[in-house]
Each structure stands twice: as structure tokens, then as C-alpha cells.
Amino acid sequence: MGHLGAYAMTPVRTLLLGSVAIAGTAVQAADLPTKTAAPVDYVRICSTHGVGFFYIPGTETCLRVGGRVRAEYLYVEPTDRSQDAVGFRARGRINIDTRTATAYGTLRSYIRMEITRSSGAYTGGDITTSSNIAQAFIQFGGLTAGRTVSFFTHPDLPAPNFGDLRFDDPTNAEVNLLAYTFSFGNGFSASLSLEDGLERRVNNELNFPLFGVGSPAQVLAPIPFDYGGERIPDVVANLRYTGTWGGAQLSGALHQIRDVAFGLTTVDGVTVPVINPITGLPYPAHADTDYGFALAAHAYANLPFLGTGDTGWISATYTDGAVGYINAGQAGPISNGFISAGRIAQPFADAFVDPLTGEFKTNKAYGVAGGINHNWTPTIQTNVFGSWMRFDASGIAQYVVPASAAAVASSIAGTTTGLVDFNEYRAGANVIWTPVEGFLIGVEALYIRVDPRGRVAVPLTDASGEPTGGFRAAGSDDTWEGRLRIQRDF
DSSP: OHHHHHHHHHHHHHHHHHHHHHHHHHHHHHHSOOOOOOOOOOOOBOOTTOTTOEEOTTSSEEEEEEEEEEEEEEEEOOSSTTSOOEEEEEEEEEEEEEEEEETTEEEEEEEEEEEEEEEETTTTSOEEEEEEEEEEEEEETTEEEEEEEOTTSOTTOOOOOSSOOSSOOTTTOEEEEEEEEEEEETTEEEEEEEEOGGGGOBOOOOOOOOTTTTOSSOOOOOBOOOBOOOOSOEEEEEEEEEOSSEEEEEEEEEEEEEBOOBSEEEETTEEEEOBOTTTOSBOOOBOOEEEEEEEEEEEEEEOTTTOTTOEEEEEEEEEESOGGGGSSSOOSOBSSOEEEETTEEEEOOSEEEOTTTOOEEEOEEEEEEEEEEEESSSSEEEEEEEEEEEEEOOGGGEEEOOGGGHHHHGGGTTOEEESOOEEEEEEEEEEEEEEETTEEEEEEEEEEEEEESSOEEEEEEOTTSOEEEEEEEESOEEEEEEEEEEEEEO
């Protein structure tokens, strides 16, 4: 009985002791301070500025991160065995867009970074990797400061061509600038922009063959020059209208042309004139400053009578001493510019030096580009486009190959050469398939023809592409390019 009583009391004792222990612990815990967990700051969607924006945690600034991956493959009709016919390109892009509402309007900062790897026909046989700050700008009210699309062009032109056309293409024309935009309401605005003129320079070395050596006849070729230091930026202004039907813009730009001294050299510490090897006469010494300009009219319109989402666009440009403004959206100086098709490569430059007076002579370039977009289905579209450009140099820029040049190439005596006037024609089309939003596969063909006003002397090369020292007379030449593009935007 004693043993049974002892065993019966054990569970009761255990239960009581456990209850006391729990109660004691609870009393002690109640006496301690309570620690509250930190609130979770969830990411909030920012719908004010469009799809994809969210608030940076802890701030009232909206952020959107996007980008692009592009793979492109190029075919160019070759002219000799040394030339690459195919090219490969891969490009990665990151966009960062931040916007903050202020009492003065939206404060925006934008960065676009790109890295491109190109080879073959894209680079003339090299393999290149380039990193690029394509855009980096701040906008506050009407102020724009940094690197962005030039105010000379229209950023909304619906021109989805893969290859180049002769107009200020907004997909390429990114320059450093400081601008202010005045908004008048009802879709009208005007902008005044100071832009980096170095980006728009086009020069040419004008290394013409020494035709006429030993001839009593003088052969005066146009003289090249070296751009000097920039003293004033390019001044760009536009007037823009945007409506429900489309938009239009008038643009103008002033461009400084400034060279360093030419025609004098130093021999044994003595300054002497540079002698023309053909005429035996000294070149005219010069150091000059001149100004070129460019004018443009851009317009685009919705074309619902052709189909849903269809558009058309046109851009007309006139330049005098500022040919970079018609050069496919140029964004970087060109030291030795040419316009090429097949075996013809025509010099292309803002200006040259008159071989008689030593003064600047500016070159003109003008033309028109345009295109139409048609959507066959919600995922398949076709773009047809083209451009015509005329390059027009002063008459002193051309000269005739004298008869004594027969020792070099007897077939070209009497041929007009030098900085020759020419027309360039470009016509193309592409088909783009967009199976899902932000992803496309497109193919494009582009035809290019260069037709000089008068005939030019084209150097002859051997099978390996090396010059033979001979020349042939040519009136015009053409080529074509094909592209395959695979692209994902996010």
C-alpha cells in the first residue's frame, strides 16, 4: 500500500511543479521590456510616370530599370578578295530612369550604357569591343543638360531602318549639350541648344594621286585642312508641334569651321613654304575661320486608312559647311570621310582650302529621306524606306587629269576628278516579326548607289587588294547590304 501511494502521488507532484515553473517564467517575462520588430518597407509601384516604375524604398523618387540585348548579322557585297563580306555584332544596353515630383515640375535623370562587340564587315576586318555612354542627362523643368538626342533631329520619327539613311537619324544622333525648351501649350514648343560641335565635324585628307607630274599644265587639287580647337559650340534651335495625328519640326544649326595654319613648314629652323609637287609652286599659306549651317524639316503622321498603327515619315535637310547633320545621325568626329558604293569612294567633308587663294570653301549636302510602316498583323510589320542625297562642292574642287598622266593610266586622261559632286541613293525594306512583346526578329535589304556628276578615277587593285598604281574611269557604282537582327527589350 505504501509503495502504491508513492507511485500515485508522482504524476500530481510533477504537474504541480511544472505549473509553478511556467507561472514563474511568465511573471519574469512580464517584468522584461518588449522588443518590437521593425516595420517592413515594401516596394511600391509608381504609376505616375508609366509602366515599370517603382518607388526607391525610403524615398519619393521613382525608378525604372530596363535594357536591350541585340544580335545582328551583316552581309555586304564584296569588291575584292581582301574585303569581309559578313560581319557579326552583339550589343548589350542598360537604361536607368529616375524621376521625382517637385514644386518646379519633374526632376529626371537618365543613363543609357552600351557595350558592343563587332567584327568583319562592320569594322573593315577588325574585331572591336567598345563601351559607350550613349545617354546621360538631367531634365528639370525646361532644362536638359548632359548627353542625349540632338535637338536638331526629331526623337519621335518612326524610322525603324537597320541600315543608315541620309538624314539626322534620332537612333544615332546623341551628343553632349545644354538646352532649354519653352512649352507654349496646345502641342507647340521651341528649344535652344548649345551642342558639342566636335561631334559633327567631317573632314577628308584629300590625298589625290599626283596626276600631271612632268606636265607643263598646272593641276591644282583642293587642299585639305586640319580642324583647329573648338571656340564656340554648335547653336541649334527648333520649333516643334505634336498632335493626335502625328508631329512636325523645323530645325536649324550653326557650325564653326576653324583650321590650323597650312602652307608653311620649318626646315633647319627656317620657315619656308610648302611646294606643290605637281606645279612646283608654293601652296598658299592659310589659317581661317568660317561658319557652316544646316536646316531641316521633319514630319510624321498616323496612317489609319492603311491599317491600325501604320505610320509615315519624311525628313528634308540642307547643309552648307555642316554635312555631319545629314550623315545618318552622326555622333563623333570623322577625320577622313567618304561615301562609298562598290569600288567608288567619294570624298565627303565640311570644307576644303582653295588652292589659289588659301581661303575656305564650304561644301553643300542636301537631300530627303522617308518611309512607310505597315502592320499586316499585330505581330508582323513591313517598313519601306529610302533617301537621296546630293553632295555639291565648289568648282575649284575639281580638276581634269592631264594628258601626261598617260604614263600612269592612259585610259583616264581628261577624266574629271578631285572633290567631285555626286548623288547617293539608298532604298530598302525590312520585315519584323514580334512574337511576344519586347522581342523581335527582323530581316532587311538595303540598296546603295553613288553616281558622281562627271567621271572619277578609281584606283585599280590586284587579287589581294593591293593597289597596282593604275586607275580606271568610272561613272557610278552600287552595292547592297543584308541584315538579320534578333533583339530583346526589357
